[in-house]
Amino acid sequence: MKRAAIPPYSLENIRKFVVGIEKRVPLLNGEMVSYVNFDNGASTPILTPVLEKVNEFMHWYSSVHRGSGFKSALSTRMHDESREIVARFVNIDQKDHTIIFGKNATEAINKLAHRFPLEENQIVLVSSMEHHSNDLPWRSRTKVVHIGVDEKGRLQKDDLVARLEEYGKRVALFAVTGASNVTGWVNDIHDLAETCHQFGVPIMVDAAQLAPHRKIDMRPQSDPGHIDYLAFSAHKIYAPLGAGVLIADKDAFAEGDPDMVGGGTVDIVSFDYTYWAEVPEKEEAGSPNTVGIVALAKALLVMEALGMEKIAAHETHLTGYLLRALRDFPEITIYGGDDPDNLENRMGVVAFNVDGLPDALVAAILSREGGIGVRNGCFCAHPYLKCLLHLSEDDTRKLEENILSHHRVDIPGAVRVSFGIYNTIEEIDRFLLTLRKIVARNWDGEYELDEYTGEYQLKDKTIEFEEYFHF
Numbered sequence: 134m135k136r137a138a139i140p141p142y143s144l145e146n147i148r149k150f151v152v153g154i155e156k157r158v159p160l161l162n163g164e165m166v167s168y169v170n171f172d173n174g175a176s177t178p179i180l181t182p183v184l185e186k187v188n189e190f191m192h193w194y195s196s197v198h199r200g201s202g203f204k205s206a207l208s209t210r211m212h213d214e215s216r217e218i219v220a221r222f223v224n225i226d227q228k229d230h231t232i233i234f235g236k237n238a239t240e241a242i243n244k245l246a247h248r249f250p251l252e253e254n255q256i257v258l259v260s261s262m263e264h265h266s267n268d269l270p271w272r273s274r275t276k277v278v279h280i281g282v283d284e285k286g287r288l289q290k291d292d293l294v295a296r297l298e299e300y301g302k303r304v305a306l307f308a309v310t311g312a313s314n315v316t317g318w319v320n321d322i323h324d325l326a327e328t329c330h331q332f333g334v335p336i337m338v339d340a341a342q343l344a345p346h347r348k349i350d351m352r353p354q355s356d357p358g359h360i361d362y363l364a365f366s367a368h369k370i371y372a373p374l375g376a377g378v379l380i381a382d383k384d385a386f387a388e389g390d391p392d393m394v395g396g397g398t399v400d401i402v403s404f405d406y407t408y409w410a411e412v413p414e415k416e417e418a419g420s421p422n423t424v425g426i427v428a429l430a431k432a433l434l435v436m437e438a439l440g441m442e443k444i445a446a447h448e449t450h451l452t453g454y455l456l457r458a459l460r461d462f463p464e465i466t467i468y469g470g471d472d473p474d475n476l477e478n479r480m481g482v483v484a485f486n487v488d489g490l491p492d493a494l495v496a497a498i499l500s501r502e503g504g505i506g507v508r509n510g511c512f513c514a515h516p517y518l519k520c521l522l523h524l525s526e527d528d529t530r531k532l533e534e535n536i537l538s539h540h541r542v543d544i545p546g547a548v549r550v551s552f553g554i555y556n557t558i559e560e561i562d563r564f565l566l567t568l569r570k571i572v573a574r575n576w577d578g579e580y581e582l583d584e585y586t587g588e589y590q591l592k593d594k595t596i597e598f599e600e601y602f603h604f
Contacts, residue, residue: 142182142438144447144554150181150435151555158504161578161591166504169560173369174314174342174482174551175508179428180371186431187374187424197423198397198414212423215430216413219378222433223363224350231386231412233379234426238341239266241364241379242308244416245337246270247392248385255305258296258334260288260320261520262313265513267339271308279516280309286316286469286521293325297332304334311343315512315521315549316469317452317482319347323358335361345370345553346448346480348441354382361385367425371554372432376425386412393418444554448481451552455483455561464488464572468521468547481552484512484521487572491582492546497589498576499548503567510546510587518547541587 148154157165170178190211195204197212216232235241247270251257257271261279271277278300281292288309297304307329312319322343326336340349344365351360362385367376391398391409395418401408409415436444456473459465468484470476487495496509511518519529522545532545550564570576580589 142435144439144443147180147439148555148557152179152181152184154178154555159596160504161501161594169503169505169556169563171550171552171556171560171564172506172508173345173553173556174512174549176368176373177345177371177553178555179373180432180435182435183372183428183431187428190424190427194424197421199420208423211427211430212421215426218430218433219380222344222349222437223380224352225380226353229354229383230351231381231383231416233381233386233413233416234421235377235379235417236375236422236425237368237377238339238364238366239377241377242266242337242339243270244379244392245362245364245381246274248389248416249274249306250389251275251305254303256300256303257305258293258300258307260293260309262286262288262315262318262517263308263310263514264314264339264341265515266341267308267310267337268516271306275305280307282517282520285318286313286517287318288320288325290325290328294328297329297334302333304332306335306337308337308339311338311340311349312346312480312482313469313514313517314342314482314551315484315514315517315547317480317551318469319343319478319480321478322360323352326360327357330357330359337362338364340365341369342480342482345436345444346441347445351380367429367432370429370432370436372425372428374425374428375422376429378429383412386416391416391418395419397421439554447554448552448556449476449479451556451558451561452476452479452481452483454558455550455564458561458565459483459485462568462572468518481556482549483551484547484549486547487568490571491543491589492548493544493582493587494580494589495548495571497580497591498571498578499564499567501578501591502570502576503563505564505567508549508551510544512547512549518545522547539585542582542584544587 156168158168193204193207195208197209219232220227256276256278259268259277259279261282281289311322322338329336338360340363352358363380365378398415398418400410453473453476466486470479492509496507499505499507579592581592582589
């Protein structure tokens, strides 16, 4: 596969290659400051080499697998070559595996859940630390049994083994996150896979949070620690153009009808019968998002050039620095690991609360008075956060009643800082300055709660977003 040389990207110069890194945002006091993005766990910005490659490709873009023209042939070649890049990124051989492109990890897991062969009375084991996207799709198919977590939010392997023994051959699959988007805990997916395989149970890994931060090796099927199914999203790995990936053993989709049908999924169609194409085309109905797939492939090449081990080390350094600084704030509760010297199985995600203050208010002040973007709420992992917050059944019932009545007052949640490859110690120091004001109840603005949305806004002040971007 012929490929242009990769420029000398490094973690020392990567900020020069982040689109929008220079953008300044308005503060309450009228000052314009450079934006600090600590919400990479939700979505990352696009990298300049990715955007440039997309713009270059747009001059050649055409239909994929459907045309004989030169541009169509070139687009098809780039689409197929992108699979090779994904295969190398997770260390698989396409002779044994299939790579199915979609729009994100959520769609990928839903596809797997709809296509996975389940017999009557079978169950799926799901960890209690899952994002909704690796929990709700399985609930829609069959009974789900959740594997417990400890007081720090770590998966309890003993409980997994107990459930595997309890349900025996009824267990069809174990679904688990590679890394938590709430606490940052990184699961030992190969050890979990080996345990599951001892019981004849395959494993599905949601790698949406893992892929941008740690090296992934799915391993060959002959390896006891082989990962059977894996999904991740481009928008969390510096290519937010709507692509996602599902990877599986090739025979996993060989039988059965695809969950979506139409153009591109067939070899022969008559009025009376249909012959499906082979995977992956069988599972990719309609025109693919080739532009997003090219963007993902280029982003993975940049990540390879940076080195996943170096990325992990950089983000571990940032995490340790923040956790060490937060020791000076007894008013702050951290969920998950809070030891800055024990980061081996932890990503750059720190969820916390300031005693006595709503998480939504803290996030609003960080934004309007610090120019810092964080996430707050339950992070699409409601059951997990309820465990971490130690909510009682009465608390949970009251919470549900309030939400269903659109009365989002005193809704429990947390504030989350999540690091990317381009974040710096200096940005953490800026965050800490604003956090000190918040802890001391010394912020400047007057904020009011929108009971319908649960968000805090500055009282009597409106942001004119059209001044910054409009159609």
